[in-house]
Amino acid sequence: MILLALVLAFLASAPAAQSxxxxxxxxxxxxxxxxxxxxxxxxxxxxxxxxxxxxLVNPKELEVDVVLDKHGDGSAAxxxxxxxxxxxxxxxxxxxxxxxxxxxxxxxx
Numbered sequence: 001m002i003l004l005a006l007v008l009a010f011l012a013s014a015p016a017a018q019s020x021x022x023x024x025x026x027x028x029x030x031x032x033x034x035x036x037x038x039x040x041x042x043x044x045x046x047x048x049x050x051x052x053x054x055x056l057v058n059p060k061e062l063e064v065d066v067v068l069d070k071h072g073d074g075s076a077a078x079x080x081x082x083x084x085x086x087x088x089x090x091x092x093x094x095x096x097x098x099x100x101x102x103x104x105x106x107x108x109x
Contacts, residue, residue, distance in 0.1 A: 018042075018072075020049070020093040027080045029102035035064055037090055040072035047074070049090045053083040054097075066090075082106075 018039035027033050037047050051062040062081065068074040080086075084103045088096040 018092045020088065020090050020096060022088050022096045022098055025098070027086065027098050027100045029080055029082045029100055029104070031080050032077050033080050033098075034075060034077055035066060035088065036073075036075045037066045037068065037093070038073045039068065039092060042068055042091075043070050043072035044068060047090055049076070049088055051078070051081075052087050052089070053081070054085060054087055055083075 018041070019037070021034075021036040023034050023036075035049055037049065039047070045068055047066045047068060049064045049066055051064060053060045060081070060083065062078070064076050064078050066074040066076045080100055082103060083100050085097065085099050088098070
């Protein structure tokens with residue numbers, strides 16, 4: 001009985017599962033990418049997803065706000081930038097990396 005009480009107490013104190021998704025799996029310049037985020041502990045708040053091009057020479061960054069509902073679920077759409085790839089980061093979740101098709105290298109002046 002004590003063991004059951006300990007297990008139930010542990011499960012009650014365990015952090016809620018959080019997740020993020022980006023679709024489609026391979027992005028295309030100018031198309032729409034959908035970002036989903038879920039974290040019951042942040043229900044009713046707005047989470048900022050940071051999107052970076054990963055370049056050391058010419059780093060670029062976008063921020064996409066995802067509004068979470070009363071269950072902690074939300075989504076947002078973004079237009080895919082003219083980058084060769086992108087990484088997506090948000091609080092409490094693993095980074096997601098995506099290739100981007102249709103990248104046209106900008107001319108250097």
